[in-house]
Amino acid sequence: MVIGDIKLAVNENNLKVGTNIARLRKLKGISQEDFAFDIGYSKNHISSIERGKKNITKKVVDAVVRYFDVDEEELYK
DSSP: OHHHHHHHHHHHHHHHHHHHHHHHHHHTTOOHHHHHHHHTOOHHHHHHHHTTOSOOOHHHHHHHHHHHTOOGGGGGO
């Protein structure tokens, strides 16, 4: 059961981070496509992250916090 709990926690964390990225992007009035291009990823990759379907790597986190000029913790609130 521990594995199931860990997977659930990872999925919840992915969704939280993705939701926060989408929120920041929308506050700036930026499309997914433009945002993805600006940080060097595909629109599909960013869409998957925003929907919590893909694990976010440290490399992507770094690109996002630089782009929005926020602390990394902002993504995990």
